[in-house]
Amino acid sequence: MDEILACQEHIEEALDDAVYGGFEMPVLDQLLLVDNLKQKCGYCEKDAIYVVSNKHSTTR
Template structure:
């Protein structure tokens, strides 16, 4: 699972596709989630990106 700020959202998607070979699920995170940080920098994460095989419905 990856977390991304606005700036790194494309890089995160690219990395997830490169790792799994499939498009991932990308969900916008709740506004009140202040503690989760981007996987690439220390900014607040805006998106959660999960590979399809690890996505739970």
């Protein structure tokens, strides 16, 4: 599991699953409007607005 997509209602559950699922240091990012056009929440059918990932940002 590299990332979890979540809507506003399920973001806390996604963060919990990331921590308990072995993500070393979960990163929470908000999806841009362009990115989430067809992305659905991993817990329901609503549009995802957040992504929880196990990847660190490459920006410095």
